[in-house]
Amino acid sequence: xxxxxxxxxxxxxxxxxxxxxxxxxxxxxxxxxxxxxxxxxxxxxxxxxxxxxxxxxxxxxxxxxxxxxxxxxxxxxxxxxxxxxxxxxxxxxxxxxxxxxxxxxxxxxxxxxxxxxxxxxxxxxxxxxxxxxxxxxxxxxxxxxxxxxxxxxxxxxxxxxxxxxxxxxxxxxxxxxxxxxxxxxxxxxxxxxxxxxxxxxxxxxxxxxxxxxxxxxxxxxxxxxxxxxxxxxxxxxxxxxxxxxxxxxxxxxxxxxxxxxxxxxxxxxxxxxxxxxxxxxxxxxxxxxxxxxxxxxxxxxxxxxxxxxxxxxxxxxxxx
Amino acid sequence: xxxxxxxxxxxxxxxxxxxxxxxxxxxxxxxxxxxxxxxxxxxxxxxxxxxxxxxxxxxxxxxxxxxxxxxxxxxxxxxxxxxxxxxxxxxxxxxxxxxxxxxxxxxxxxxxxxxxxxxxxxxxxxxxxxxxxxxxxxxxxxxxxxxxxxxxxxxxxxxxxxxxxxxxxxxxxxxxxxxxxxxxxxxxxxxxxxxxxxxxxxxxxxxxxxxxxxxxxxxxxxxxxxxxxxxxxxxxxxxxxxxxxxxxxxxxxxxxxxxxxxxxxxxxxxxxx
Numbered sequence: 001x002x003x004x005x006x007x008x009x010x011x012x013x014x015x016x017x018x019x020x021x022x023x024x025x026x027x028x029x030x031x032x033x034x035x036x037x038x039x040x041x042x043x044x045x046x047x048x049x050x051x052x053x054x055x056x057x058x059x060x061x062x063x064x065x066x067x068x069x070x071x072x073x074x075x076x077x078x079x080x081x082x083x084x085x086x087x088x089x090x091x092x093x094x095x096x097x098x099x100x101x102x103x104x105x106x107x108x109x110x111x112x113x114x115x116x117x118x119x120x121x122x123x124x125x126x127x128x129x130x131x132x133x134x135x136x137x138x139x140x141x142x143x144x145x146x147x148x149x150x151x152x153x154x155x156x157x158x159x160x161x162x163x164x165x166x167x168x169x170x171x172x173x174x175x176x177x178x179x180x181x182x183x184x185x186x187x188x189x190x191x192x193x194x195x196x197x198x199x200x201x202x203x204x205x206x207x208x209x210x211x212x213x214x215x216x217x218x219x220x221x222x223x224x225x226x227x228x229x230x231x232x233x234x235x236x237x238x239x240x241x242x243x244x245x246x247x248x249x250x251x252x253x254x255x256x257x258x259x260x261x262x263x264x265x266x267x268x269x270x271x272x273x274x275x276x277x278x279x280x281x282x283x284x285x286x287x288x289x290x291x292x293x294x295x296x297x298x299x300x301x302x303x304x305x306x307x308x309x310x311x312x313x314x315x316x317x318x319x320x
Numbered sequence: 321x322x323x324x325x326x327x328x329x330x331x332x333x334x335x336x337x338x339x340x341x342x343x344x345x346x347x348x349x350x351x352x353x354x355x356x357x358x359x360x361x362x363x364x365x366x367x368x369x370x371x372x373x374x375x376x377x378x379x380x381x382x383x384x385x386x387x388x389x390x391x392x393x394x395x396x397x398x399x400x401x402x403x404x405x406x407x408x409x410x411x412x413x414x415x416x417x418x419x420x421x422x423x424x425x426x427x428x429x430x431x432x433x434x435x436x437x438x439x440x441x442x443x444x445x446x447x448x449x450x451x452x453x454x455x456x457x458x459x460x461x462x463x464x465x466x467x468x469x470x471x472x473x474x475x476x477x478x479x480x481x482x483x484x485x486x487x488x489x490x491x492x493x494x495x496x497x498x499x500x501x502x503x504x505x506x507x508x509x510x511x512x513x514x515x516x517x518x519x520x521x522x523x524x525x526x527x528x529x530x531x532x533x534x535x536x537x538x539x540x541x542x543x544x545x546x547x548x549x550x551x552x553x554x555x556x557x558x559x560x561x562x563x564x565x566x567x568x569x570x571x572x573x574x575x576x577x578x579x580x581x582x583x584x585x586x587x588x589x590x591x592x593x
Contacts, residue, residue, distance in 0.1 A: 053432045054432065085429070086425070089428060094356075098352075098355065102351070105348040106348055154433075
């Protein structure tokens with residue numbers, strides 16, 4: 001096995017009419033690693049996945065998956081990838097077992113192997129009990145899991161998952177995270193897009209942040225967080241209080257200007273000194289006769305990175 | 321086929337290429353669609369209630385008024401036309417299904433698999449043909465109960481069914497193409513019906529062309545529905561069939577040569593919204 005990256009994209013561009021969906025996107029994903037693709041809605045995450053999965057041709061640039069060109073060797077690429085798109089793409093009028101067997105047959109497995117593989121995956125995704133019911137009677141979360149199972153039928157070397165945990169309950173999400181870790185440990189390569197920064201933080205070896213079709217940041221989760229420096233002092237204004245007044249009282253205190261989240265009446269101040277800042281904070285609040293509903297000093301999360309990079313405060317889609 | 325053990329080759333390499341793969345994939349997709357046919361209630365109704373209704377309604381509603389020359393029972397004249405009508409209406413469900421598959425991401429899933437490119441559409445149209453065979457049998461049975469007979473012997477009866485199935489394949493591909501173009505299930509169903517209704521009523525399906533106004537006769541004569549219905553009618557009623565058949569087959573082949581490549585190309589570029 002050479003050290004050729006499992007996914008390599010160079011200068012990928014894609015235009016839809018007047019909209020530049022992707023512009024000069026580079027990606028390098030080593031075999032056996034997981035790349036987390038982050039970005040707000042409309043950033044181009046799905047478009048790059050569709051190009052790498054041979055569903056869409058790029059207008060410019062080139063990409064290889066498992067060493068094969070996604071345009072010129074598209075058919076061969078399809079034999080080595082698994083794709084789970086944004087919606088649970090399973091046939092509601094077939095049973096789960098029938099769905100997986102169909103995919104297995106279409107992926108080129110002989111009949112008996114397709115049946116065996118379907119059984120394995122149903123066990124592994126904890127769906128065996130409902131395996132012989134038509135899928136339309138299932139819950140959304142179960143269908144989502146079946147969709148991910150379907151993407152694994154052909155034992156793909158490279159797996160593309162477009163927001164795979166959307167609609168999963170916490171247990172389903174944890175199970176999927178564990179499964180993805182197992183897969184990469186066994187040598188598979190995973191590219192997943194997500195809105196959940198916690199997910200990327202927990203799973204990804206590398207994170208790429210897309211915004212408006214461009215890569216605006218790339219690195220390990222630790223590197224990205226380090227870019228923001230220091231800690232975050234987070235204050236919640238008292239109900240009815242103006243968070244701008246709170247921000248005014250804190251001006252000049254941190255390593256950067258206070259950021260105000262008006263909607264949630266919250267003020268975040270980047271600080272360098274750790275807990276040493278707290279006496280000064282108390283003094284300032286007392287001088288202005290301000291109270292706060294809640295106060296926390298914490299390490300930056302990927303939410304902070306994401307919001308700082310995309311400048312889309314309040315639209316992170318994260319759990320709060 | 322059971323001796324092949326897993327080797328380092330990818331599954332795609334294992335199944336072989338070209339026609340073998342197309343046939344294997346098409347069979348799998350046909351199976352999927354046949355499962356759906358018996359499980360989706362509206363599809364069951366389309367395949368049973370609707371054709372029976374057509375036979376009975378048109379025979380009794382029109383039968384008293386229309387007396388085509390040289391035919392003793394209107395049902396003998398009507399049934400070959402009703403074959404085409406029922407098959408053409410039923411085919412609109414193919415446009416609906418393909419549009420649904422587009423919207424639900426099924427077609428993305430299929431396109432990311434190492435499948436033969438035409439298999440998803442070919443499997444759908446093959447399942448339609450199986451459904452149509454059932455529908456034709458049902459309509460023949462209902463027709464026979466109210467007086468329909470094949471007058472030209474068993475070989476011509478078999479040829480009738482085969483020709484009607486071939487017409488059905490054309491309608492299935494037309495509707496598959498419509499589904500891929502229109503992309504929305506309801507619009508696709510409507511587009512399928514709107515394509516067919518004007519053609520059916522300006523053809524020889526219900527009435528002899530000679531009873532139409534002159535300007536309409538000119539169109540009715542070149543209407544492919546007239547040509548195929550006339551060929552089916554010739555096979556059912558007896559009499560000279562060669563010219564009718566030749567024209568019908570020419571239309572079928574010509575339409576397939578256009579719609580099949582157009583639909584397959586469209587499919588390859590298709591994507592979920």
